[in-house]
Amino acid sequence: MTDPDPLPTYEVLAIRYGSSSARPGSQNFIMPDGHDGPMQMDFYIWAIRGADRTIVVDTGFSPGASTRRNRQFVHAPADALAQAGINVFEVGDVVLTHLHWDHAGNIDLFPQATFHIQDAEMAQATGRCVCHKWFRRQNEVDDVVALVRNLYAGRLTFHDGEGEVAPGVTVHLIGGHTGGLQVVRVHTARGWIVLASDAVHYWANIEERNPFPAADVLGALEGFAKVEKLADGPTHIIPGHDPAVLTRFPPLRGNIDIVRVDEATRA
Numbered sequence: 001m002t003d004p005d006p007l008p009t010y011e012v013l014a015i016r017y018g019s020s021s022a023r024p025g026s027q028n029f030i031m032p033d034g035h036d037g038p039m040q041m042d043f044y045i046w047a048i049r050g051a052d053r054t055i056v057v058d059t060g061f062s063p064g065a066s067t068r069r070n071r072q073f074v075h076a077p078a079d080a081l082a083q084a085g086i087n088v089f090e091v092g093d094v095v096l097t098h099l100h101w102d103h104a105g106n107i108d109l110f111p112q113a114t115f116h117i118q119d120a121e122m123a124q125a126t127g128r129c130v131c132h133k134w135f136r137r138q139n140e141v142d143d144v145v146a147l148v149r150n151l152y153a154g155r156l157t158f159h160d161g162e163g164e165v166a167p168g169v170t171v172h173l174i175g176g177h178t179g180g181l182q183v184v185r186v187h188t189a190r191g192w193i194v195l196a197s198d199a200v201h202y203w204a205n206i207e208e209r210n211p212f213p214a215a216d217v218l219g220a221l222e223g224f225a226k227v228e229k230l231a232d233g234p235t236h237i238i239p240g241h242d243p244a245v246l247t248r249f250p251p252l253r254g255n256i257d258i259v260r261v262d263e264a265t266r267a
Helices: 063-069 077-083 119-126 141-152 203-207 217-230
Strands: 011-020 041-050 053-057 093-095 114-118 156-159 162-166 169-173 182-188 191-197 237-239 255-260
Touching (some): 011 077, 041 077, 053 162, 077 255, 093 162, 114 141, 119 141, 141 156, 191 217
Parallel strands (some): 093 114
Antiparallel strands (some): 011 041
């Protein structure tokens, strides 16, 4: 019997395209510590490269959302991706971890891609939840409509729980923050890493078991253990909005807004 083909290893980039200190720290934890003040929140797109493919994880917020929500670009998403050497016309797969406004804009940047989403997330963004303003304000209707158009164009793949995007790249339903939030597990030279997106906004959320406010708080708390089980260690968990990502990992070709999270953390 021959051994199965070994899994490929991937380069994984965290690409910062936006930043804001408008949100006070007390709003980033369900149990604030009483010492409030501005807390920087960075916004990332992630890219997975290897085995002759490029996979993008999340697509950032759109120019319209930037204006409406007063969140500024550090680099427009198209420019940020170009700085990372990514040709958006050659991206074959895009994983949307969830459909909040800062993760699912700019879908039209990827005209050749198949988009990956959980059944539960599409159901939440297009179902009775949207009757309630609290849920409605989390998304941008144009982003959801763009995804529906891709569904009708045959360019949407649904997952229900765990699914494979490519050998060594899998998605896993976590929930909590949204009903269909998924994370991405990637095989790299340093082991399995998890692009946790909003399952873990900051490392402090998971370290202190103190999640970001969520649609399902119990689901968010239980999700921490799921993320830890998928990753090979604490530094293999990549949070969705933590500015420390840019200082803990080495930059790509000296670009301080793009780091290699597949490489070892800095000393």
